[in-house]
Every structure is written in C-alpha cells, then in structure tokens.
C-alpha cells in the first residue's frame with residue numbers, strides 16, 4: 001500500500017516536471033523573435049546592402065529618437081523679419097564698420113589719406129581687398145560728382161555701394177520645399193566648432209516655425225555629443241532625430257534619415273555632417289560618400305556651408321577647401337553678433353560665388369535669421 005502511494009507521488013512529480021518544462025519552453029522561444037525584431041530594425045539601413053563599404057561600419061542599430069511627449073514641444077516663431085528684429089545684434093559691426101565709414105566720409109577734407117583710411121576700414125571689416133578698392137573707387141567718383149554732401153547723401157551713397165557688393169539679386173531661398181512624395185534634403189557641412197550642429201537645430205526651428213515638418217540626421221558620428229545636442233534641438237520642436245552609435249558610418253545615418261523623412265512624409269530632412277579637416281582627400285571621400293549614398297534615395301536640394309564670421313581669413317581658407325570638395329549652394333554665417341567684421345558677408349560670397357542664405361546672430365534658439373541684404377546694410381549704417 002505504502003509502495004503504491006510512493007509510486008503515485010513519484011508519478012505526479014514527474015508529470016509536474018515534464019509539464020513545467022513545456023511551460024518554460026515558449027518563453028525561451030522569445031529569443032529568436034527578439035533577434036528577428038532586431039533584424040528588422042537594422043534592415044532600415046538599406047545602404048549597407050547597396051554600398052559594401054557602408055556595411056562594415058554599420059555595426060550598431062539605427063536608433064530613431066522619437067520626439068518627447070507633446071506638452072514639451074515648442075512652437076518657434078516664424079522666420080520672416082528676423083534679421084530686422086535682431087539688428088541690434090550687429091552693434092559691433094555697426095559701430096566700427098558702419099559708423100566708422102560714415103564719419104570718415106563726412107569729413108570736410110576727403111584727401112588721399114582719408115580715402116586710404118576708408119579703404120583700410122573696409123579691409124579691417126573683412127570686406128576683402130578687391131571689394132574694398134572697388135568701393136573706394138566708386139565712392140570717389142560719386143563724391144566728386146555730388147560736390148557738397150549732407151550726411152544723408154553719404155549714407156545713401158555708402159548704402160548703394162555696399163548693397164551692390166552684396167548683390168541683392170542672388171537667390172537666397174533655402175530650398176526646403178518637398179518634391180512630391182520626397183522631402184527636401186539639406187546637407188549641412190563645415191568645420192566643427194563653427195556652430196554647425198547648432199545651426200542644424202536652429203534651422204529645424206525655423207522650418208517648424210514656418211509650418212514645416214522636419215527629420216534630423218546626426219551624421220556627425222565622430223562626436224557622440226553632437227548627436228545628443230541634435231536630439232535636444234529636435235526634441236524641443238518635435239522633430240525625430242536619426243542617429244547611430246559613435247563611429248558609425250555617416251553615409252549610412254544620412255541614408256536612414258532620408259528614408260525616415262520619406263516614410264514620415266516629412267517636408268525636409270536636415271543632415272548634420274562631420275567636419276574634420278584632416279586631409280582634403282579624407283574630407284572629399286567622407287562628404288562625397290554621404291552625398292552619393294543619400295542620392296540613392298533622394299536628390300540633395302541644399303548643401304549649406306557653416307562658417308564662423310569671427311575666424312576671418314582662417315575661416316575663408318576652410319571654406320575654400322569645402323567648396324572644392326562639395327558643391328555648396330549656400331552659406332550660413334554664424335556668430336555675426338560677436339564680430340565687428342560684418343564685411344565678411346561680401347568677401348565670402350565673392351570668394352565662393354555662393355550666397356549667404358542664413359546668419360547666426362546669437363546663441364538663443366531663434367537667433368538664426370534668413371539673410372536679407374537690405375536689412376543687413378541698413379542695420380550696419382543705422383545711426384548709433
């Protein structure tokens with residue numbers, strides 16, 4: 001009898017153990033499912049299949065950072081008239097460059113020394129030697145014709161000359177209109193530290209403020225902080241940020257960002273690129289590849305070069321290298337608020353043959369303004 005009870009107990013325990021094993025099995029089978037999900041996420045990075053080199057570097061999965069919850073999303077102001085609103089930020093250029101020239105031109109005796117000083121003032125303000133000589137020559141002729149001159153005459157003359165050099169006819173539209181199903185693609189290039197990442201974030205705000213939807217691509221994968229920075233900017237205006245692990249292939253991230261923009265039917269995709277000026281060939285390879293890979297999904301509508309206005313000739317040298325490597329369509333001139341050398345607008349356009357489209361006038365989120373030649377010259381020549 002006792003043996004029978006023991007046998008029954010052993011049987012029940014055996015049944016429980018076998019049943020338990022079956023119950024546990026389905027949980028284990030979740031692992032392959034997770035793997036499959038992981039596979040689906042990385043499959044977004046199509047360029048790795050299409051471009052062999054890209055595959056090697058694409059080790060991490062693409063992380064698409066969703067915008068934070070709705071209450072945190074801001075509505076930035078529209079961009080129209082920003083330069084006029086921010087004109088006080090040009091005070092340094094106004095005092096040194098604008099007022100300096102106006103007072104020199106108002107002196108009774110405009111002799112050789114005076115004209116030389118005018119030319120020096122223009123060169124010091126980074127207008128560039130050739131443009132400075134042209135402005136002086138033209139002013140000399142016009143002042144002679146004018147005879148006696150009031151301060152209003154002087155201001156009008158200088159305004160005309162500076163405007164002519166800046167060339168109001170250039171197309172300064174930042175092309176961010178979607179084409180059918182495809183979002184506009186804007187590549188942002190430039191040396192690190194010029195305000196490139198900040199400008200991407202500010203441009204996203206400009207576009208969102210103007211009623212557009214934006215996807216940001218953190219293709220500057222050499223500095224994790226740049227992607228974090230971009231994420232903060234994107235989060236504030238509800239723009240998703242496509243990023244990868246530090247060191248991943250920038251071209252792959254750019255491709256993913258454009259893909260995400262197409263999926264989301266976004267109006268524009270802004271891609272922040274790495275700007276290491278290690279060697280010209282290295283830069284050419286890097287940016288060339290980003291552009292080439294992006295173009296497998298969409299045309300590139302703008303290549304904006306970010307330039308720090310306070311870096312003068314050094315900045316121009318960097319700009320020249322970028323211009324040789326990629327076809328720049330517009331310039332973003334940052335930190336114009338921190339310099340008396342507003343004349344750089346003239347020189348950089350002349351050197352690169354590309355219009356200044358946006359100007360940075362401060363560290364605030366809405367301190368990026370569409371460049372308007374008349375508003376700029378009027379601000380420079382405004383009575384202090």
Ligand SMILES: Nc1nc2c(ncn2[C@@H]2O[C@H](COP(=O)(O)OP(=O)(O)OP(=O)(O)O)[C@@H](O)[C@H]2O)c(=O)[nH]1
Pocket residue numbers: 191192193194195196197198199220223226275333334335336337338359360361362363367
């Ligand atoms: N005063 C002023 N500061 C600016 C302007 N634009 C950017 N900055 C500041 O310049 C610094 C550098 O900006 P970043 O955007 O980090 O520069 P970056 O070129 O992206 O550099 P990486 O992130 O290293 O690629 C930051 O402190 C910005 O706030 C501007 O128009 N005016």
